[in-house]
Amino acid sequence: MKLGIGIGWRPEIADALEGLPGIDWVEAVAENICEDHLPGPLARLRERGVTVVPHGVSLGLGGADRPDPDRLAGLAARATLLGAPLVTEHVAFVRAGGPLTASPGLEAGHLLPVPRTWDALDVLCENVRIAQDSLPVPLALENIAALIAWPDEEMTEGQFLAELVERTGVRLLIDVANLHTNHVNRGEDPAAALDELPVEAIAYVHVAGGIEKDGVWHDTHAHPVTRPVLDVLTELRSRVDPPGVLLERDDAFPPAGELAGELTAIRATLAAAAAAPAPDRTPAGATARPAPAPGARERVAMAQTTLLSALVAGTPAPEGFDHARLAVQSRALAAKRADVVAEVAPELPRILGDGFRKAFLAYARTRPLSGGYRRDALDFAEHLLIAGRPADEAARRRLTRWWQDRAAPRPPRRGARVARAARTVLAGARPGRGSR
Secondary structure (H helix, E strand, O other), X not given: OOOEEEEEEOHXXXXXXXXXXXXXXXXXXXXXXXXXXXXXXXXXXXXXXXXXXXXXXXXXXOOOOOOOHHHHXXXXXXXXXXXXXXXXXXXXXXXXXXXXXXXXXXXXXXXXXXXXXXXXXXXXXXXXXXXXXXXXXXXXXXXXXXXXXXXXXXXXXXXXXXXXXHHHOOEEEEEHHHHHHHHHHHOOOHHHHHHHOOHHHEEEEEEEOOEEXXXXXXXXXXXOOOHHHHHHHHHHHOOOOOOEEEEEOOOOOOOHHHHHHHHHHXXXXXXXXXXXXXXXXXXXXXXXXXXOOOOHHHHHHHHHHHHHHHHHOOOOOOOXXXXXXXXXXXXXXXXXXXXXXXXXXXXXXXXXXXXXXXXXXXXXXXXXXXXXXXXXXXXXXXXXXXXXXXXXXXXXXXXHHHHHHHOOOOOOOOOHHHHHHHHHHHHOOOOOOOOO
């Protein structure tokens, strides 16, 4: 299916997108859409015949566990609601731990790279087939950006994705910004990756902006698209005419005129690449496949849990990883977590003022995300109250009332000491209604 030129739909720019010329289609984050109701601006785009593709971020198909049936059902429902021609997700893991490792479950709150090993490929392929059987439309998977690299990988990214396509028939969503990110952060050649990919399997392409800081490329989706990213798009277009190309922007949204200018630059890049003569290339050779070994899920589970625990729970870094890069990734995960908590519970920054971020990052160092961001906000507030904070009595009363208004019944798994401490703090609080 030919999609054309599109842009990522976000509520913050919904009004601007309705009037932006030359938009053939949009992509919406699946988890930000209700399963049975579309936001008004998105519904109006659908009524105009604009194609909307749901883009999932939480399945974690690269994780050791089999896909969660409820998450799959939710993605399928959104695809049906939107009348989408396909759905997309990522080659990534987002959680680890649990029964396979007999350890507490951990959430990354972010897309983390899958080790490019035969074990991880076997697990990913089985998970993809489960997802394909559960979805009403074709599935395409996106390559992700990574700050860190797994040691002792057995394939390049291009080889890994080519094997995935061959085994499952899944389509690809190629993010050229992520290829550039991995070039800067991991020394991987985007052209070599494209040479190894089955480009005929590409469903569409992502283009996004970022920024380089201290030798690390941060795929922010909050900065203009740079020339090096457009150069990777040129490389891709010299190999194949992609069915669709989409501009992603997730933060620091510019005026509509600047978005239109970036779309114009993408169109110009595609046109110039199409007019240039195609260079000669030698097709990549096949990768030798060893016989599958039993226990792949367990081995992948242990490796991913060890890495995620180091990133979010302060445990020792696994052998073979770059400790400096792990520290950068760990700080990035904590910062993103603080940003999301501030979004889902905006009262907390208002109550705590300038001290919110410092207090939350200190809390996050030893308390991994495990129950979603709203639960995280409640647990953070409870943590402060147990410690007798904030020091300002009026702020502490407001925080107490906020917590009381929203806290669920104490889950049985939480320690009695914490519950008693919370009750002690709350008993000393004055009654009254808090701000929401």
